[in-house]
Amino acid sequence: MDVSLNSTARSALSLLSGNRAAYDKTLNKVATGKDVDTASDNAAFWAISKMMNATSLSNSAAQDAIGISQAITDVTQMGISAASDIVTEIRSKLILAASIPGGRDAVNAEIGQLKEQLKSVADASGFAGQNWLKLGGGEQPSTKQLVSSVTSDPDGNAVVNTIDVDTTGIALTSEGDADDGLLTSAHGVTTRTGGSYTYHLLDVGSQTAATGSTEIEVSEDNSADEIAGMIAATDSILSGLSDAGIKVGVTQSRLSTQNEFLYDLNDAIDSGIGSLVDTDMEEQAANLAAQGVQAKLQAQMLNMANFDSRKFSQLFR
Numbered sequence: 089m090d091v092s093l094n095s096t097a098r099s100a101l102s103l104l105s106g107n108r109a110a111y112d113k114t115l116n117k118v119a120t121g122k123d124v125d126t127a128s129d130n131a132a133f134w135a136i137s138k139m140m141n142a143t144s145l146s147n148s149a150a151q152d153a154i155g156i157s158q159a160i161t162d163v164t165q166m167g168i169s170a171a172s173d174i175v176t177e178i179r180s181k182l183i184l185a186a187s188i189p190g191g192r193d194a195v196n197a198e199i200g201q202l203k204e205q206l207k208s209v210a211d212a213s214g215f216a217g218q219n220w221l222k223l224g225g226g227e228q229p230s231t232k233q234l235v236s237s238v239t240s241d242p243d244g245n246a247v248v249n250t251i252d253v254d255t256t257g258i259a260l261t262s263e264g265d266a267d268d269g270l271l272t273s274a275h276g277v278t279t280r281t282g283g284s285y286t287y288h289l290l291d292v293g294s295q296t297a298a299t300g301s302t303e304i305e306v307s308e309d310n311s312a313d314e315i316a317g318m319i320a321a322t323d324s325i326l327s328g329l330s331d332a333g334i335k336v337g338v339t340q341s342r343l344s345t346q347n348e349f350l351y352d353l354n355d356a357i358d359s360g361i362g363s364l365v366d367t368d369m370e371e372q373a374a375n376l377a378a379q380g381v382q383a384k385l386q387a388q389m390l391n392m393a394n395f396d397s398r399k400f401s402q403l404f405r
Contacts (some may be wrong), residue, residue: 094300124365133364141347144357146246147350153235154347157251159338160215161235164258165333167213171206171260175289178202178304178323180307185306186315196306203290206271210260213350218256223262225295229255234339236319236346248296253339259331266294270328274301277320285317289325334343 127134178199185195204311207360213221233250262269271290278284288298304318 103169110230113268120243122365136370137361137365140361141358143240144354144361147354150235150238150248151347151350151354152337153349156216157234158340158343158347160218160220161336161343163213164220165336166174167209167260168258168333168336170209171221172333173324174202175208175271175322175325175329179319179326181265182306182315182319185310186312186319189308192306192308192310198284199306203254206260207288207292210271211302213260221260223259223264225263227264228260229268231255231259234343236343237350246291246303251339251342255337257328258335261290261292263292263294265356266292266297266298269294269333270325272298274298275324277314278320279316279320279358281313283313283317285321287321289322323366359372374397 091293124133124137181199181202182196188195210219210222213219218232232253232255234253235248236251238302239247239249239251248320256268259269260271262272266272266288266372267274269292271293272288272294274286274288276284276286286298287299287304288301289304292295304321306315306318320341337371
């Protein structure tokens with residue numbers, strides 16, 4: 089007689105094996121925090137998440153680049169502000185020189201010290217190898233390209249978008265053409281008495297000097313009208329510094345707005361990716377606990393089936 093000794097045990101073992109596979113899958117979801125971890129879990133969601141993750145990483149790289157650009161413009165703006173303060177102080181010294189003809193040598197010495205400070209400001213106003221306030225020999229004002237974002241063209245190729253900044257009228261000094269620097273260029277002025285003068289504030293040994301211009305210095309030989317012309321020249325310089333500050337300030341504002349947009353955009357992208365691939369941790373924790381209980385019950389069933397089978401087989405011995 090043919091007797092099947094353990095069909096119940098085999099069924100219990102099959103159930104236990106299936107539950108173990110489900111338990112391992114749930115455990116992996118809890119460990120990774122993802123419902124879709126590989127393409128086999130959900131090919132469409134996995135592909136979309138990878139593509140959007142690449143976009144998020146590109147935006148993060150653009151934010152890093154914007155951070156550098158913001159540092160460059162911040163340093164430039166600080167330099168312009170410091171230069172404005174020093175030129176304003178020089179203007180005050182010129183007014184003082186006009187009022188005390190006998191003490192102009194001392195005043196000129198102070199102006200000389202302030203000029204050295206201006207040179208130091210121009211020299212120090214650089215970041216990451218870029219200094220918009222100082223032009224070296226052979227350098228000219230140019231358009232600077234600051235990274236603002238990274239997008240894709242219709243063919244899926246990465247496109248780096250930039251904010252273009254024309255640095256004309258921003259540099260303080262120029263060792264090439266003196267007229268490219270606000271402090272080294274010639275400023276033609278007319279006084280209230282009708283006198284016409286052309287002055288520049290700094291001489292940095294430019295390859296092309298300011299044509300027909302005299303460096304601002306005071307001495308006992310200067311007439312009151314000449315000093316008035318120097319004061320008017322400093323007013324012209326301060327106006328140029330104000331325009332430069334406005335231009336840099338507009339760029340700072342654009343960079344700040346773009347950085348905030350990319351931050352919000354990345355938040356939205358990350359949230360979208362999460363809705364596609366992330367798992368519900370509370371739900372999976374509950375599933376894990378339930379499957380653990382199932383496994384214990386099925387193990388007990390298997391033990392019972394094996395025990396009953398052994399007792400039944402003894403009847404045929």
